[in-house]
Amino acid sequence: MALLECRHLQVHYGGIRAVRGVSFGIEEGEIVCLIGANGAGKTSTLKAIARLLPSSGEILYREERIDTLPAHSLIAKGLALVPEGRGVFTRLTVMENLALGAWHRSDAIEADITRVFDLLPRLAERAQQLAGTLSGGEQQMLAIGRALMGRPRLLLLDEPSMGLAPLMVQKVFEVIRTIAQEGVTILLVEQNARLALETCHRGYVMEGGHITLMDSAKNLMTNPRIREIYLGS
Amino acid sequence: MKIRGVLLIATALIVAPFVVEATMGNAWVRLLDFALLYVMLALGLNIVVGFAGLLDLGYIAFYAVGAYFYALLASPHFGIHWPIWAILPLGALTAGVFGVLLGAPTLRLRGDYLAIVTLGFGEIIRIFINNLNAPFNLTNGPKGIANIDPGVVTGLPIPSTILYYYLFVVLVLLIVFIGLRLQNSRIGRAWVAIREDEMAAKACGIHTRNVKLAAFAMGASFGGVAGGLFASFQTFVSPESFGLMESVMVLCMVVLGGMGHIPGVILGAVMLTVLPEIFRQSAGPMQQAIFGTVVLDPEALRMLLFGVALIVVMRYRPAGLWPEQRHRREFVAP
Numbered sequence: 400m401a402l403l404e405c406r407h408l409q410v411h412y413g414g415i416r417a418v419r420g421v422s423f424g425i426e427e428g429e430i431v432c433l434i435g436a437n438g439a440g441k442t443s444t445l446k447a448i449a450r451l452l453p454s455s456g457e458i459l460y461r462e463e464r465i466d467t468l469p470a471h472s473l474i475a476k477g478l479a480l481v482p483e484g485r486g487v488f489t490r491l492t493v494m495e496n497l498a499l500g501a502w503h504r505s506d507a508i509e510a511d512i513t514r515v516f517d518l519l520p521r522l523a524e525r526a527q528q529l530a531g532t533l534s535g536g537e538q539q540m541l542a543i544g545r546a547l548m549g550r551p552r553l554l555l556l557d558e559p560s561m562g563l564a565p566l567m568v569q570k571v572f573e574v575i576r577t578i579a580q581e582g583v584t585i586l587l588v589e590q591n592a593r594l595a596l597e598t599c600h601r602g603y604v605m606e607g608g609h610i611t612l613m614d615s616a617k618n619l620m621t622n623p624r625i626r627e628i629y630l631g632s
Numbered sequence: 633m634k635i636r637g638v639l640l641i642a643t644a645l646i647v648a649p650f651v652v653e654a655t656m657g658n659a660w661v662r663l664l665d666f667a668l669l670y671v672m673l674a675l676g677l678n679i680v681v682g683f684a685g686l687l688d689l690g691y692i693a694f695y696a697v698g699a700y701f702y703a704l705l706a707s708p709h710f711g712i713h714w715p716i717w718a719i720l721p722l723g724a725l726t727a728g729v730f731g732v733l734l735g736a737p738t739l740r741l742r743g744d745y746l747a748i749v750t751l752g753f754g755e756i757i758r759i760f761i762n763n764l765n766a767p768f769n770l771t772n773g774p775k776g777i778a779n780i781d782p783g784v785v786t787g788l789p790i791p792s793t794i795l796y797y798y799l800f801v802v803l804v805l806l807i808v809f810i811g812l813r814l815q816n817s818r819i820g821r822a823w824v825a826i827r828e829d830e831m832a833a834k835a836c837g838i839h840t841r842n843v844k845l846a847a848f849a850m851g852a853s854f855g856g857v858a859g860g861l862f863a864s865f866q867t868f869v870s871p872e873s874f875g876l877m878e879s880v881m882v883l884c885m886v887v888l889g890g891m892g893h894i895p896g897v898i899l900g901a902v903m904l905t906v907l908p909e910i911f912r913q914s915a916g917p918m919q920q921a922i923f924g925t926v927v928l929d930p931e932a933l934r935m936l937l938f939g940v941a942l943i944v945v946m947r948y949r950p951a952g953l954w955p956e957q958r959h960r961r962e963f964v965a966p
């Protein structure tokens with residue numbers, strides 16, 4: 400049984416159908432990516448899973464319907480989102496941001512902070528700095544660190560490479576791989592298809608609100624059509 | 633060192649009314665009392681606007697609810713004469729319920745949209761109070777409710793303004809204490825998260841609806857307490873005390889002092905109560921001395937200077953006169 404499964408998921412914005420009935424699943428321990436052009440419905444799909452957008456169709460997480468649940472209840476179930484554009488609390492310190500990631504928990508969070516700082520040493524250096532003063536890459540790291548504070552089983556990452564310098568993008572993806580190795584399942588939405596496919600086991604290709612292709616990352620990398628449209632070669 | 637500071641402040645708070653009365657007269661003690669009422673209001677609004685980032689332009693409605701709640705339960709209007717200590721907590725609760733009533737339908741709104749709706753809410757409450765003298769005379773309409781029971785013992789050798797001063801100081805201290813505790817609490821952090829990024833706050837597992845309602849309820853209940861005290865202090869309430877301008881004034885106190893920073897908000901409230909009064913009393917004689925006649929009506933001049941002061945402060949201290957340390961850093965150009 401899949402860790403996450405979407406069945407005929409649809410998202411509407413007023414009269415516009417952004418996601419037109421997609422079905423897919425993710426197994427425990429996988430890194431799966433959704434790739435596609437701007438406006439293909441990737442982010443809408445992810446936001447719908449995180450319950451930040453109303454949708455129709457079924458979303459099952461660990462065999463439980465979550466499409467009827469409010470967004471804030473998901474983190475306690477182990478489903479965390481790193482939002483598009485990072486969404487760090489800019490006027491709070493790094494430490495306060497991390498603490499908010501564990502807001503729903505009532506137990507001690509020191510061990511988790513240490514773990515995040517081990518994984519993201521730059522954050523440790525800047526623990527008392529305001530998040531707004533961090534570089535884009537550091538903010539992305541902070542957003543990931545904050546999501547990890549909720550001890551997720553499934554991490555939804557929305558465009559983690561957006562607006563970052565190439566070197567920083569590499570670093571962010573290294574971190575994503577490390578998190579995956581520690582046993583967190585990852586669903587990644589990414590416009591940088593090459594990077595996404597290099598990182599993932601499997602990929603779904605979205606076009607115009609539909610999933611048009613699913614294959615292993617290796618096969619997608621060699622698929623001539625994908626190479627032409629998304630990999631630019 | 634810290635204990636000495638606390639003792640110093642405590643002594644200053646205790647002797648202040650006597651010093652003011654001896655040097656400037658009872659009218660200024662009265663003004664001091666009003667300053668304390670505005671401190672309570674500003675601290676309440678600070679929770680909604682400063683902590684949770686929800687722009688509320690109808691805040692004075694909760695002041696009105698608290699004031700009328702007190703007036704109805706301690707005046708000859710219905711012949712009910714409850715003691716102040718029984719009414720104030722209930723008044724706070726009632727105002728809190730009104731806060732939730734306002735909050736619930738506006739949960740999806742932010743910024744300017746929320747401001748418009750809250751502004752409307754404030755006016756609705758005032759207009760209701762103005763018109764609820766028929767078919768059943770609840771509020772006595774525009775005539776207001778008079779002969780409200782005072783909240784302190786009268787007939788003592790000490791003027792009642794000074795007694796009120798102590799009552800208000802105690803309640804201000806209580807509100808400051810609650811405010812500080814809230815700020816550093818779980819819910820305080822959730823408010824700040826919502827202010828910063830509501831979507832991310834949800835993703836962090838914050839129940840944004842309840843947390844926002846808590847901010848509205850908390851802020852409103854402080855306003856309700858201030859309103860009850862106002863009614864007992866004035867022994868008279870009427871709808872015209874609760875106009876839009878009052879909401880705007882309280883908002884100015886919060887913004888001018890330093891949004892989200894309790895000491896700054898207190899400073900803002902005291903300044904905006906006391907300074908206009910000093911100005912009002914000195915503008916006339918000063919013109920008399922310079923021009924030999926009063927050229928401009930002090931009242932009109934007061935609003936003009938008030939506007940100029942706001943612009944100057946916002947231009948040079950956009951985070952307020954006494955902002956939170958972190959806030960100040962943010963506004964300073966790198």
